[in-house]
Amino acid sequence: MYELDARGVVVRERRAALGIQRITDGRFADALATLCGDALSQAVPVLACGMIGSRQGWVEAPYCDCPAGIDAIAGALTAVPGTALLIAPGLMVRDAAGVADVMRGEETQILGALPDRPVDQSLYVLPGTHSKWAIAGAEGILTFTTFMTGELYAVLRDHSILGRLAVAGVDNGAFDRGVRMSLREQAALTHDLFSARTLPLTSELASEGVGDYLSGLLVGAEISAARAWAAGNSAAAAGVTLVGEAALCERYRRALTIAGVETVQGSPVAAARGLWRIAQHAGMLPS
């Protein structure tokens, strides 16, 4: 929860383990009250984004089709009956195979990470359970694509033979090695993953490095596929803006540097800035 002053500056921030998977019996209103406290009783706009607007959330907010400008997003807010809360829409786009891709919450972070007056289109990377790569600029969010990198890492680490062989540890060199393995032309992820099993077997990788090596393989595969996806778009020629949690972004910065891609770190309060901009464009703020 971010509380912003009249100029859009974050004056208070609160985090709580109240994601939609923690809410039982539909007690979303209680969670909102817990998060916001006194702020809710003031006559200020209350905006949310992300999974709270999913089918499993409080009230389902529709998806806007890409390309989606900020006015389209701000014009598609969904009100939660009986509350002051408005939920931002998610975004949907069709990939080259005609399959829908979706995001919820990241669209708001991207809007918040955009410069005040964007000139060119640019690449935004939001690492996570379902990593997003988006092309955005003055026109809003043009297109995006998803990679299940974080979820694959979690299930392989926690439930596969690769995780059973791993010993806790931090090994940046192993991470880099995994990235390079996946960036090579002949890379094939479902084969290369097995190297996280065989390299320790032949004493060519320490057990303490298996986790980071696995992470590198997956992040490298994401970067390789994302570059193919972005190829041909003018945004691909420039560097990328990383948006998200600092330690995870640092990991992607390492990997992207190996791939020869320059990175800049986006605003640490991109979500708050994005919600502010949506509220502005929705006419909810005094101009």
Added chain:
Amino acid sequence: MYELDARGVVVRERRAALGIQRITDGRFADALATLCGDALSQAVPVLACGMIGSRQGWVEAPYCDCPAGIDAIAGALTAVPGTALLIAPGLMVRDAAGVADVMRGEETQILGALPDRPVDQSLYVLPGTHSKWAIAGAEGILTFTTFMTGELYAVLRDHSILGRLAVAGVDNGAFDRGVRMSLREQAALTHDLFSARTLPLTSELASEGVGDYLSGLLVGAEISAARAWAAGNSAAAAGVTLVGEAALCERYRRALTIAGVETVQGSPVAAARGLWRIAQHAGMLPS
């Protein structure tokens, strides 16, 4: 456990949940006695292959380097002290990136699946947790490669959001669709996996089809990478021999047919035939 007569014909077969992960306190001898019963007391050769020879097994059997002829394999049996048991070696090969790849047990199945007098080199596919593709012929097993297809399927089905969205069901059409998705030129597995999330969201795939669609995506990715691996070898031009459990081989036959690859089904007792051939070449049988 297979019991073979003097001509190498399987006269008895017994299966039990006595894999190495079920054995506690190193009670391998008890498991062997349970499996073999009276047969052990006869003065006959007793041969095993697979994970029983791994570091986590009874006695570690070394890996033979590829190419490995049947004489090399038969010459590298490891005796288990205090028993009549001999364990076949595993195989090791270095892939194009210089990383070790390994198999244990599949080498014996491949030897058993080879024709009596192989003429050309040919492709053998052994689907499973860690699927193996091998090129073998008169010279034995030339090379092979591993794909973690089965394990990826299991962890994604049991522990990811894709599994949570799936409803039990059989849907061959969904399987075929997943295969085609992964066979297309622009395929990118960590992105395409997300389509198993979005297609049901947009009502373009029934929840009952998610499991088979996911399976198709993974098998298709394996076939695509395996064909790139085999490209340039004369064996790649011919069809492949499928070795393993019938239902799983049928699934691969479907997928390979979509990819335009002809298949033949290998011997259903390939492991028993392979052990027999190893025993022959080790001079353990009356000639």
